[in-house]
Amino acid sequence: MxxxxxxxxxxxxxxxxxxxxxxxxxxxxxxxxxxxxxxxxxxxxxxxxxxxxxxxxxxxxxxxxxxxxxxxxxxxxxxxxxxxxxxxxxxxxxxxxxxxxxxxxxxxxxxxxxxxxxxxxxxxxxxxxxxxTEPATIDVGALGKGRLVDRVMEVIARTEHGDITVDAGGDLAVRGRPQRIGLEHPFDPRRAIGVWEVTDAALCASAVNRRSWTSATGATLHHVLDARTGNPVRKIAATWAVARDALTADAVATALFFDGGPRLAHEWGVEWVRMTTDGQAEWSPGCSAHLFGQTDGGARTGPGPRTHSLER
Structure with a gap:
């Protein structure tokens, strides 16, 4: 550096x-x-x-x-x-x-x-x-850590004007020299499904293997809920998003667990990757991430997300 x-x-x-x-x-x-x-x-x-x-x-x-x-x-x-x-x-x-x-x-x-x-x-x-208007529990976990990463980066940047990386458990912001970030496999933390080079931007991730536990009936529970039902999501296993700031990246990483997430990412100009629970990888058009097993480095163009199978 x-x-x-x-x-x-x-x-x-x-x-x-x-x-x-x-x-x-x-x-x-x-x-x-x-x-x-x-x-x-x-x-x-x-x-x-x-x-x-x-x-x-x-x-x-x-x-x-x-x-x-x-x-x-x-x-x-x-x-x-x-x-x-x-x-x-x-x-x-x-x-x-x-x-x-x-x-x-x-x-x-x-x-x-x-x-x-x-x-x-x-x-x-x-x-x-x-x-x-009445007691209720606000939860900003969908994007709060990203916001705090941005706040910490602001503090560091006032002191250090060179290369900076602020990493909060995998949600990170980078200023200066590009950093290559591994995308952790949600079913095996010893492996990665790919890498993403990040420059003057933030990368945030979310996965169902983090903060998970077993219910009294033996079901696997985790922290990513569909608020309409109160049940954990079951289709998407992990998401990654790169944006100009960590709040935006964290927000999109959460939205990608649901229908409508890719559309919001497009509207906000955010690149993304996500992995389904049956081992499919999906990514945004033009995404610069390199997913292992691809033949063209991961860049894609076209009207909609691309997919390919990963080893679960």
Missing amino acids: GGFAPASWRFDAIGTTWEVVTERPLPASAHGEVGAVIDAFDRVWSRFRADSVVSALARDGGSVSAPPDASAMLEALAALSDATGGAVNPLVGASLEALGYDAEYSLRDRSPMAAPADWRDRLGWQSGVLTL
Whole structure:
């Protein structure tokens, strides 16, 4: 990276391992500012901590001053909801808790519970105020980590003007020299289905093998739910998206689990790859990812997604 031995800073936050790679070691002041940004974000949006704003609204409803990230994230979640016919819903938190993905990580599932279809009537974020007309659990997991990656990148870029990579458990942003990223096979983390070279952009991924558990009846459950039913998705196993920023990439990676996701990606100018549970790979026209087993490097043109079979 730029003729220097790169410096790597690793730490744990929001339930995952982060790695920040820069040309030179970051000063302590940058470490402190990154920590403050992550803690402030977590104190607002985490449904896993009792002292967060989200937890307070889940208990009592009401109104609070809108946090700095509210408009960007909730507007994007509204677009995801529209694109997926309501499969993505910012009030899906109680549905996740019903399946055992709760603040205690009990992993003890109860009956699936659909998220409220009238969420727009219950949740508001206009005029600098975040409001819930009645108690409900906001969950920004569809794109929240991407937003936080962008926030951390902003902090690092004020200090380091060379090559930067911010990686939060596989959701990452790259500035400067291109980085080749492996696309982890969702059924075997020791393997990759391909590689993607990322330059001055973000790559975010989601997969059903992450945050998964077994129900009392022996069924495999995971964190990617169809909010209309409260049940985990079963058709798509993993998604990857590359966009100008991590919030957008994370949002599209979530949308790709549902019909409407590819259309939204096209409208937002986002390249993508996804893998179905029966081992088919699909990717956007013109996608620059290289999927193993292809004969032309992965680039595609044409009106719709392309597919080929992968070894499951």
